Amino acid sequence: MNTQAIVNGTVFDGENLLTDRVLILEGTRVSAIVQPDEVPPGASLFDLDGGILLPGFIDLQVNGGGGLLFNHAPTVETVRCIGEVHRRFGTTGYMPTLISDDYAVMREAVAAVEQAIEAGVPGVLGIHLEGPFLNPERRGIHNANKICTVDEEGIEILSSLRRGRTVVTLAPEIAGESTIRRLVDAGVVVCAGHTAADYQQTRAALDAGVSGFTHLYNAMTPLRSREPGVVGAALEDESSWFGIIADGYHCHPAAFKAAVRAKQPGGAVLVTDAVATVGATGDSFEFGDQVIRQVDGRCTNEDGILAGSHLDMLTAVNNAARFADIDWLEAVRMASLYPARALGLQEELGLIRPGSRASLVALDSQRQIAATWIDGDRRDL
Numbered sequence: 001m002n003t004q005a006i007v008n009g010t011v012f013d014g015e016n017l018l019t020d021r022v023l024i025l026e027g028t029r030v031s032a033i034v035q036p037d038e039v040p041p042g043a044s045l046f047d048l049d050g051g052i053l054l055p056g057f058i059d060l061q062v063n064g065g066g067g068l069l070f071n072h073a074p075t076v077e078t079v080r081c082i083g084e085v086h087r088r089f090g091t092t093g094y095m096p097t098l099i100s101d102d103y104a105v106m107r108e109a110v111a112a113v114e115q116a117i118e119a120g121v122p123g124v125l126g127i128h129l130e131g132p133f134l135n136p137e138r139r140g141i142h143n144a145n146k147i148c149t150v151d152e153e154g155i156e157i158l159s160s161l162r163r164g165r166t167v168v169t170l171a172p173e174i175a176g177e178s179t180i181r182r183l184v185d186a187g188v189v190v191c192a193g194h195t196a197a198d199y200q201q202t203r204a205a206l207d208a209g210v211s212g213f214t215h216l217y218n219a220m221t222p223l224r225s226r227e228p229g230v231v232g233a234a235l236e237d238e239s240s241w242f243g244i245i246a247d248g249y250h251c252h253p254a255a256f257k258a259a260v261r262a263k264q265p266g267g268a269v270l271v272t273d274a275v276a277t278v279g280a281t282g283d284s285f286e287f288g289d290q291v292i293r294q295v296d297g298r299c300t301n302e303d304g305i306l307a308g309s310h311l312d313m314l315t316a317v318n319n320a321a322r323f324a325d326i327d328w329l330e331a332v333r334m335a336s337l338y339p340a341r342a343l344g345l346q347e348e349l350g351l352i353r354p355g356s357r358a359s360l361v362a363l364d365s366q367r368q369i370a371a372t373w374i375d376g377d378r379r380d381l
Contacts, residue, residue: 007046171196
């Protein structure tokens with residue numbers, strides 16, 4: 001079994017900073033955290049050179065990258081390529097995200113993720129199906145012709161992945177509480193999003209099993225003094241989490257700060273909502289019959305409607321620390337430990353502990369990506 005020793009730097013284990021320590025990897029797992037004079041003979045060394053080692057970032061909402069969009073070609077190769085692009089920015093675990101589409105395309109996407117996991121494609125943790133059971137009034141960039149009401153076939157597709165995790169975004173007032181309960185009972189992580197639900201409907205959805213909210217503030221009813229809406233319920237609730245996009249476009253930095261400060265620790269999760277332009281040479285792509293353009297990091301259609309983001313996870317971490325005026329390591333948790341908890345994978349990912357999966361990111365002294373590990377396999381940048 002291949003033994004690796006990561007030396008000469010600081011280890012952030014997800015909770016504490018460890019100095020003058022060496023991380024030992026055995027195969028795909030973390031084996032031990034030892035003193036510098038306890039490195040096993042024959043171990044291959046990686047020198048942090050004064051940098052910092054972190055738990056790898058986990059992105060629960062990534063639509064594309066490298067010029068590819070998951071909806072365009074829901075194949076194993078697309079899943080693989082998206083992961084390769086985002087790995088360059090520290091993402092070692094991700095959920096390929098399908099925007100509302102026909103049932104046939106949804107089945108292809110689920111099958112592609114299933115096959116990718118079986119084939120050991122690095123980093124893929126499951127699938128995020130964003131729609132199609134959404135409220136047309138809050139559809140954003142989603143194609144109105146793809147949005148539909150829930151039926152038995154749809155429920156079957158949403159709960160059909162046999163390997164990995166499934167996250168589903170739905171409008172609770174459209175899908176209904178019984179559908180939410182059935183999906184949760186099937187092991188699906190259900191999020192409210194693209195919804196016109198009021199506060200009472202959202203509370204009922206939380207009681208039925210909704211555990212997350214998709215891209216807080218966007219495509220949902222806002223917080224008002226006499227009608228708290230979805231945003232108010234998301235901020236108030238102590239048992240759920242929300243995804244939030246730290247690009248400065250999906251929400252103002254002040255709104256970002258207010259949300260992070262209002263939520264209980266662990267409840268704010270960074271997502272990129274990244275589209276095809278991330279890691280690509282071009283600044284535009286087609287989505288259905290629309291052309292999406294990226295200008296100064298803002299992705300919109302010709303009507304100016306936001307269409308995902310041009311965000312990567314390392315930038316999201318740095319922005320989150322700055323926007324919310326929080327410790328940088330807390331922003332790291334928002335991109336690692338907290339999404340791992342949202343998926344129920346905190347025993348495997350998000351913390352650096354003996355026995356945890358060796359999915360890590362090393363930053364140099366300037367906080368630039370130096371290397372990543374996914375299940376023990378190292379990639380230098």
